[in-house]
Amino acid sequence: ADLGADFGVMVSASHNPAPDNGIKFFARGGVKLADEIENEIEQAMGGKPIRAVAGDVGRIRRFSDAEDRYVVHLLSTLDVTLGGLHVVLDCAHGAASGISPDVFADAGARVTVIGNDPDGVNINRDVGSTHLQLLQQTVKDVGADLGIAHDGDADRCLAVDADGNIVDGDQIMAILAVSSKRRGLLKDNTLVATVMSNLGLRVAMEEHDIEMVQTKVGDRYVLQALNASGLSLGGEQSGHIIFTDAATTGDGVLTGLQIAAEMARTGKSLAELASVMTVYPQVLVNVTGVDRLGLAGDTEIDRHAATIEAELGDTGRVLLRPSGTENVIRVMVEAADELRARAAADELAELIKVRLGE
Structure with missing residues (x-):
């Protein structure tokens, strides 16, 4: 953003080890690219390489300060x-x-x-x-x-x-x-x-x-x-x-x-x-080997989750979320009491295994 450049590339594995390195792209203004643009770039990487020749080859200039x-x-x-x-x-x-x-x-x-x-x-x-x-x-x-x-x-x-x-x-x-x-x-x-x-x-x-x-x-x-x-x-x-x-x-x-x-x-x-915030016990269970897409529209799972959330009242919360990259469903339960949160999360995880297990 400071330079007014059109494009930026960063080598990064974020919080992961070096072998997980990939690249992040940034557009003009220093903002991340939209999902659809990143998908287009990824698809283009599998296509025919573009080879620059002669005077079309770029130049490297170090941004020293x-x-x-x-x-x-x-x-x-x-x-x-x-x-x-x-x-x-x-x-x-x-x-x-x-x-x-x-x-x-x-x-x-x-x-x-x-x-x-x-x-x-x-x-x-x-x-x-x-x-x-x-x-x-x-x-x-x-x-x-x-x-x-x-x-x-x-x-x-x-x-x-x-x-x-x-x-x-x-x-x-x-x-x-x-x-x-x-x-x-x-x-x-x-x-x-x-x-x-x-x-x-x-x-x-x-x-x-x-x-x-x-x-x-x-x-x-x-x-x-x-x-x-x-x-x-x-x-x-x-x-x-x-x-x-x-x-x-x-x-x-x-x-x-x-x-x-x-x-x-x-x-x-x-x-x-x-201390401005009280941290409620939060239990996360990853349910593997399930059809993550089947979570949407499963009324029995929805009904059971709603019942648990109603029992927890204002001091608890239930969140069921399919992974975006693997067949995993994440079950998160918060409650004022950690044992109650754990029991509820395990209960929902077992129901998901029965309903959506592959």
């Missing part, structure tokens, strides 16, 4: 200094390694860094937002105020409080939505989240008179909803948070800065800020 421009942009989003905060950064041996430590230090924080020694194959290996144990231990060992975990391509951010407790994407959204509303920055007083976000997030938003729009699972659907209504904040439980005023997609470094800034702004610990 890209990192500096990015750092300046990130720092421009802050209205407070992070002086006095001790932050542990887990860079997942990935894209954040060369940026996140410098940004937090420039913002005034004291920084301890782990997971910042990429060698091309160790990305996300036992570090980052999907492996938080080392970050949790390091935060406690060095007496830091918080820990920030990125994933390999640095579009996600999860956090750890001073006692080593995980603060997930839902809690981060709750913190930032309440903060944005207080400062008059939450457009239309609305937060966008997916159907997988914890029931506690919806309850917290109701308590703070913030509207909540829910989308299908996937950051692209969150972004579509944000753009369609001109909203400013949305995200996923995984820590993929989107600030449309400052970015065109998820940015884990930006998210981490905003969490730390709210701590500096309020003088509260991360645990105090996270």
Whole structure:
């Protein structure tokens, strides 16, 4: 977006190991391509190769000050200094390694860094937002105020409080939505989240008179909803948070800065800020070996799920969702009591196996 380029390509396995690397495309303005365009590109890859000849061959020009421009942009989003905060950064041996430590230090924080020694194959290996144990231990060992975990391509951010407790994407959204509303920055007083976000997030938003729009699972659907209504904040439980005023997609470094800034702004610990939301026990069961397409229109499964949800009342929720890529149906149950949630999820999983087993 900064260069006004027509097209961008990123090599990424997201939060997965290096052998899973693929490519992400970005259109003019730094936005992800629509599904139908990505499908056309994928189909074209299987066709006859286009070979450039002679003067048609492209040229490579290095964008030498890209990192500096990015750092300046990130720092421009802050209205407070992070002086006095001790932050542990887990860079997942990935894209954040060369940026996140410098940004937090420039913002005034004291920084301890782990997971910042990429060698091309160790990305996300036992570090980052999907492996938080080392970050949790390091935060406690060095007496830091918080820990920030990125994933390999640095579009996600999860956090750890001073006692080593995980603060997930839902809690981060709750913190930032309440903060944005207080400062008059939450457009239309609305937060966008997916159907997988914890029931506690919806309850917290109701308590703070913030509207909540829910989308299908996937950051692209969150972004579509944000753009369609001109909203400013949305995200996923995984820590993929989107600030449309400052970015065109998820940015884990930006998210981490905003969490730390709210701590500096309020003088509260991360645990105090996270207490704005009560996390309801959430049980997820993946039912394999079933006809995922058969879920739609199965009245017996629908009826049983509705009965369980009615029994749970305002303190529970049931979500049945077929996988988009494999014959798996995901059963998610939330309840005030974890044992009740587990029992309900197992009960629905067994019914799905009986009804839709292949």
